[in-house]
Amino acid sequence: MQKLNDKWMRILGIPLLSFTGQWAMYGYTNVPYPDDWRIPFFFILGSVLVWETNRRGIILSRRKYPDLTQTRQRVLYQLIWFAFFASLIRITQTFFYERIGLWPTEDYLQFRPYFFNTLVSFAGTVQIAAYYEGVYLYQRWKVAYTEAQELKKVNLQSQLDSLKTQINPHFLFNNLNSLSSLITSDAQQAELFVDELSSVYRYLLQQNNRDLCPLNDEIQFIKAYFHLLKTRYGDGIFMELDLDPGYLTYLIPPLTLQILLENAIKHNIIAVSRPLTIKLYTLEGHLYVENNLQKKKMAVPSNQIGLQNIMIKYKLLAHSPVTIYTDEHKFLVGVPLLTPTTEGVAG
Secondary structure (H helix, E strand, C coil), X not given: CCCCCCHHHHHHHHHHHHHHHHHHHHHHCCCCCCCCCHHHHHHHHHHHHHHHHHHHHHHHHHHHCCCHHHHHHHHHHHHHHHHHHHHHHHHHHHHHHHHCXXXXXXXXXXXXXXXXXXXXXXXXXXXXXXXXXXXXXXXXXXXXXXXXXXXXXXXXXXXHHHHHHHXXXXXXXXXXXXXXXXXXXXXXXXXXXXXXHHHHHXXXXXXXXXXXXXXXXXXXHHHHHXXXXXXXXXXXXXXXXXXXXXXXXXXXXXXXXXXXXXXXXHHEXXXXXXXXXXXXXXXXXXXXXXXXXXXXXXXXXXXCHHHHHHHHHHHHHCCCCXXXXXXXXXXXXXXXXXXXXXXXXXX
């Protein structure tokens, strides 16, 4: 949470505003301003105490209800805080005035001074807090707008990457070669291959307008996608699934699994003698994609855009980090699974 940048308001603003408020209160009640210096001194001192206490309430309300959608709860929290502590401090201060003889009277519970002292503090606090809230709302809106624009930019990049995959001649030719081989050797497998290939392209075309999709959709897609890979690489590649059914309705950015599988295939040796095994499993609200690490001797040029896009998307959508772990035996990426929402699926 961003800290309150109000140093000069605390040092000069509050004392000046409290002095002005007290002067206005005397003018409103047609009472001459007192000659006793202790009255404005203690009033200003009390105002500083009231504001510092209420300022604490503003900070706590923002911690408890930080989002734009929680503005009503945040403001209500502040109003209740202001009313309680402004009343407590000013009533105590007014009683102190009378005890030391600033307002000599035999009736320590007369209503008027207690009421106006409390009213001025509460009303003044509300006006200043309204300004603080306005600045806070603007800052939150600016952050939300920036994140929305960044997410839009990332989505456009993802759509571009998806489009590149759709028209990538290597991807298409490799699959056509696989299909050509199957037609002459196994017509039934060729028919299944065509079905899976059409499922892959249909899914790719459908994801351009969605920010999130159910994990089950991604799993069905990746099964079809992996069928194409399996047809090409045979026993050089394997995929293992260990998914908790309870997480299948949870959400992830579309094409996340395709990016992670492509990353594993791009950087690792795939051979029958050294098979690449890709594991997908869920654990404690995360989906993990793990593969045994067997790097190619000739390093493949990579700008890591795919992984970076996944990380940025999660930062903007969920404010949750993506886990990346590697050692000499394996490479692991863990992505948070987001709680299902109608808005998320609709995009």
